[in-house]
Amino acid sequence: MAEADKKAGQIRVGEVEISGRAFLAPMAGISDAPFRTIAERYGAALVVSEMIASASLTSGMAEMQRKLRPSGRLPHVVQLAGNEEKWLVLGARMAADAGADIIDINLGCPSKKVTNGYAGSALMRVPDKALALIEAVIGAVDLPVTVKMRLGWNDQQINAPLIARLAEGAGVRMLVVHGRTRQQFYKGRARWEPVRDVVEAVSIPVVVNGDVVDTASARKALAASGAAAVMIGRGAQGQPWIVGQVNRGLTGRGVFCSPDKEELVDVIIGHYREILTTYGRELGVRVARKHLRWYLQRAGIGEPDIRQSSLLTLDDAERVIATVGEMLDFHFQSREVA
Template identity: 45%
Template sequence: MAGVTDAPFRAAVRGFGTPLVYSEMVASAELLRDRRSAALRLNADRDEGSIAIQLAGREPAMLAEAARLAEGEGAFLIDINMGCPAKKVVGGQCGSALMREPELAAALVRAVVGAVSVPVTVKMRLGWDDDQRNAPELARRLEQEGATAFTVHGRTRAQFYDGVADWNFIGEVKAAVKVPVLANGDVRSISDAVQILKTSNADGVLVGRGAFGRPWIISQMQAAVRGSPVPDEPSDAVKWEVALTQYRGSLSHYGAELGRRVVRKHLGWYAEQISKDKLLRDRLVRASDPEPLLVALARGDVAAAA
């Protein structure tokens, strides 16, 4: 998720045993133009291990070149974004706009599959709007070009993030292709994760907003869908420790000034998830140096935090 799933947050999610994490979406043109800034967003933590890197673009040769670069950065999987609804992205005819151009979408997959040796997957929505729910046909077409899995967010582009995700329709994509389909949209609880798989018959679940401020939830969902014992909810002190580690990780990843700015919204999400205390949230988000407060919270020192 652009602006959210950076290396420090991915490290927090991985810390609970979640095996598959994705980079933020990176525009292929940006990656080719400014490798350093794009590399910072992709990975740059060399010890992170391999990640799935998501690229956006509409020029097959450029996307292929960017994919080659991303593979060199450690991507074990390249995901092509055909789902982003943002006006800035759609205006450039990328993201979900590609769902209206199946031949171009096919050319993009063909070019990237030909350029890299890692699997190439596609993220899409149900279609452009309710009159053009073409995800099943598009997925079938892209499967022929070598796409090895699909993630389907159960909304149309016209919906942006409104309404509710249609988990049933994701099942139509699942029925249309032989490769794995990962279901996505509105999975916020452990029971949602179980239910989206039942409803869509998909092969896996991807979680976005549900993990904001609670990176531990994905491993709990994972256990539930596998029928394994669900790990206990971490204590508040452990949760604050996770927030503190992400805070420190952001400072070392981006440098102190940018790191503090980038991690601020995450601290707000942690506060909302852990304490519900609006004052505490405000203190964390506004502090020029929230570290002492985070350290106190991670120690369980409620008095210091009050």
């Protein structure tokens, strides 16, 4: 990919144009439509659905439909994981019917549940199988296909450049590389330098991922890897607007404005209500808890205060909303006084 296009943040994924250099990572149980909507509103250049495991294709339409739901006006990227051609092909077609603009294939998930079935990162150990699955998905839909992977299975098998070349040869249009091996899970620091070997192995855009949390780390990751863009996962928990902030930091463009105190309360409560609508009240109250904890932690409220508030055990949605508002008001007032 041309350096000038990288610097300008103009990335082409097949026919799809992406403007910007900071993307929200797929995170199962987190990057659902309500979360992606906030990231997009605050200027993320791209957002990706939670992984849809092939097995869940048969686990009920309600969950599938929820996961396949587009979140806004950005290209709708649906991520699929699996190790059987027929399920991946079916998943890709269902995603296309649901309005996907891009299909992403997961070659990075380290979870035993996923890798024992030779899906996710385990596919990096069997490049021929990974290639066959990629070709099957590309053949099944008339949409650009991308791949998200790790550096390799372990330090002895760093084969991301090989997989990248195979994927590009098959017609994959963009790659995301998390700078860890599968054996690292999420431990240690992500290594951005080896991602450069992938960048140099292919001419399609490469996105660097792992431990990017702000504009400074994004700049370092881009400089070390030569990638076209960064992808942010855990750094966006409790602050989905950070992706837009980094995008603006890198490109000077974008809609980002950091939520001020009042807006923060509105964003959190709006997110909470959206979760209840998406999952229904009973499940929604539980799904929302981790987000609430992260929001409050990011605002500077300590874990003991969060626990003491019983916020995370309340089942009454209206009381949760009132408690969040009170906690944040009290917190900001005491900071002003101090």
